[in-house]
Amino acid sequence: MIVFGNKYWTEFGYVQNNLYLCILIKKKQITMKTIANRTSKRAKPFTTPLVWLRKDKRQVDGKCPIYLRIRIWGKEVKIPTDIVIDENDWNKKLKMPKNQHYVTRIDKLKTNLANHLWTEFNTDAEITTQTVKDFLAGKKKVKPEQTPFFEYFDEFLKRKKDYVEPGTIDVYNVTYNALKELAPNLKIADINYDFICKFDAFLRKKGNIDSTRRIRHLNLKAVLLEMPSYDINIKDPYLRFKMPKSSVKKDVYLDTKELDALENLAKNIRKATMSKKDQTLLMFLFGCHTGLRIGDVFELRWSDVDMGKKLIFKKQKKTKGKVTVVMTPAVARILIKFATAKLMKANELVFKSISRQTIATHLRELAIEAKIEKDITFHTSRHTFATNLVLDGYDLTTIRILLGQKDLKSTERYLSGDEQLVENYAKQRKAKAQAKAQARLEQD
Numbered sequence: 001m002i003v004f005g006n007k008y009w010t011e012f013g014y015v016q017n018n019l020y021l022c023i024l025i026k027k028k029q030i031t032m033k034t035i036a037n038r039t040s041k042r043a044k045p046f047t048t049p050l051v052w053l054r055k056d057k058r059q060v061d062g063k064c065p066i067y068l069r070i071r072i073w074g075k076e077v078k079i080p081t082d083i084v085i086d087e088n089d090w091n092k093k094l095k096m097p098k099n100q101h102y103v104t105r106i107d108k109l110k111t112n113l114a115n116h117l118w119t120e121f122n123t124d125a126e127i128t129t130q131t132v133k134d135f136l137a138g139k140k141k142v143k144p145e146q147t148p149f150f151e152y153f154d155e156f157l158k159r160k161k162d163y164v165e166p167g168t169i170d171v172y173n174v175t176y177n178a179l180k181e182l183a184p185n186l187k188i189a190d191i192n193y194d195f196i197c198k199f200d201a202f203l204r205k206k207g208n209i210d211s212t213r214r215i216r217h218l219n220l221k222a223v224l225l226e227m228p229s230y231d232i233n234i235k236d237p238y239l240r241f242k243m244p245k246s247s248v249k250k251d252v253y254l255d256t257k258e259l260d261a262l263e264n265l266a267k268n269i270r271k272a273t274m275s276k277k278d279q280t281l282l283m284f285l286f287g288c289h290t291g292l293r294i295g296d297v298f299e300l301r302w303s304d305v306d307m308g309k310k311l312i313f314k315k316q317k318k319t320k321g322k323v324t325v326v327m328t329p330a331v332a333r334i335l336i337k338f339a340t341a342k343l344m345k346a347n348e349l350v351f352k353s354i355s356r357q358t359i360a361t362h363l364r365e366l367a368i369e370a371k372i373e374k375d376i377t378f379h380t381s382r383h384t385f386a387t388n389l390v391l392d393g394y395d396l397t398t399i400r401i402l403l404g405q406k407d408l409k410s411t412e413r414y415l416s417g418d419e420q421l422v423e424n425y426a427k428q429r430k431a432k433a434q435a436k437a438q439a440r441l442e443q444d
Contacts, residue, residue: 045127046117047071049079049110053090062086066097068110070132077129079113079136081106144232145189150180152188152232156223167295167318174356175219178203188234191224196237200244207361209375210244217243252374253387259288261370263330271337276354280362283351286334287381290325291403293318294359294378297351302344305335316404323404386411 049068058064063086068079083105089098096103116135120127153176161169179186182202183195199220203213217238227234254262266285269278283297292300295317304314310332312325325331338350359378367376374380382403389399400411 045073045121049113051095051106051110052078053085053087053095055087059084064090066102066106068106068113070113072127072129072132075129077132079109079132081109144230145234146187149186149188149191150176152227153179153223156226165318170295170356171215172219175216177355178206178216178357179220188227188232191220191234191237193237193240196220196241200241206357207364211246212360214244214246217241252376252380253383254288254372254374254376254380256388258370258372258374259285259384259388261372262288262366265366265370269337274337276358277362277365279352279354280359281366282334282337283354283359284363284366284378284381286331287378288384289328289330289334291382291385292323292325293382294356297378298349298353300350301347302339302350303347305350307332307335314404319404319406321404321406323402325402 047070049070052067052069054065054067063084066081066083066085068081070077070079083097083102085097085099085102090096091098096106113132113135117127117131120131125131157169157172157176160172179199182199183190196217200213200217203216208216221236221238224234224236224238262281262285266278266281269282286292287294287297290297290312292314293316296314299317300312300314305312305327307327310327312327312331313322314325315322327335335350356378363376363378363380367374386399386403389402390396394402396408396411400408403411405411
């Protein structure tokens with residue numbers, strides 16, 4: 001190869017812009033000294049393969065194998081063709097076997113090898129003797145960007161599990177499943193601005209609100225931004241994308257009338273004919289009566305349930321703390337719909353597996369059926385449990401214990417944003433304080 005300004009010469013002619021060498025220099029895979037040596041010797045990246053009868057490798061029966069010879073940056077590589085012939089069947093003038101069938105096989109190998117090297121050269125890949133060996137072994141060099149995206153996502157989640165909460169992994173898994181539903185054979189290189197817009201449209205069609213779509217996009221963006229650290233070259237597809245805004249809404253809870261409306265829908269549910277939508281309704285009502293988070297409801301096992309003592313003992317997924325739940329008649333009725341002797345002995349999950357996205361869709365439909373004009377999510381059940389305890393006159397310390405929360409401030413947020421609720425709670429506290437004061441006076 002000879003360099004002329006911004007051109008360099010190969011057997012294929014002049015090529016503008018010496019990107020190949022620039023990339024090799026940048027990656028420190030080749031030095032200027034090496035370039036000087038190669039250019040001074042007028043070396044080419046690779047030569048045309050030549051056919052060679054290996055008499056030095058004559059076999060016991062007197063036949064000789066046919067090889068190809070090619071030079072990679074001046075270094076010779078000998079390539080076996082797996083063809084063995086008698087020396088008398090060799091055309092010395094044409095330097096090819098006399099058998100036309102063998103000639104066809106050799107020409108095909110030469111063409112395929114040359115095409116492979118030329119393709120590698122055009123894509124700025126480094127051409128070495130290993131390139132030829134990999135070709136002969138049937139190994140194709142695949143760029144990281146062409147690998148399946150979900151293989152990388154799986155590795156990403158494995159790394160995350162070491163330092164993030166299980167609940168965060170659950171959120172990433174929801175994004176993972178949504179992407180897989182949209183594009184099951186997604187490659188890393190396929191993720192561009194157009195794909196992001198397509199993903200956003202898919203989420204909208206599924207009924208995801210702005211704040212939920214924002215979480216899905218932030219999850220995907222976090223996965224993509226980590227890729228350059230693992231030598232995967234990908235442009236940030238979110239540079240031009242307008243991220244959905246996170247709408248700050250007051251926490252929603254259901255009042256007694258609304259809760260009764262859902263209870264009425266559940267009355268006709270039978271174990272034998274229970275649909276996923278029926279299960280969603282029962283799980284939501286279970287959360288309304290227990291205050292358990294969605295992750296804890298998903299992972300509730302029959303070993304956590306003591307039907308004799310009418311108690312549920314659950315180690316919380318988020319805080320790792322233990323919480324004791326009183327099994328009210330409403331909770332017992334729900335559990336009975338899922339209970340079988342076989343399941344309870346086998347320590348199986350109480351509720352069958354169902355995706356969070358499906359639950360979200362079902363809850364929107366159930367709200368319409370029950371004529372509830374609120375945007376409810378599964379967390380609404382926990383908020384409903386806590387709020388109804390406040391309305392029943394329980395103090396915040398007791399509510400904190402029943403919710404399994406460590407910090408009282410986390411419990412106080414169930415009062416924030418609702419002036420009537422705060423006023424009622426204050427009246428209840430004042431009435432209790434006056435009752436205690438009156439009781440002391442009477443004792444004195």
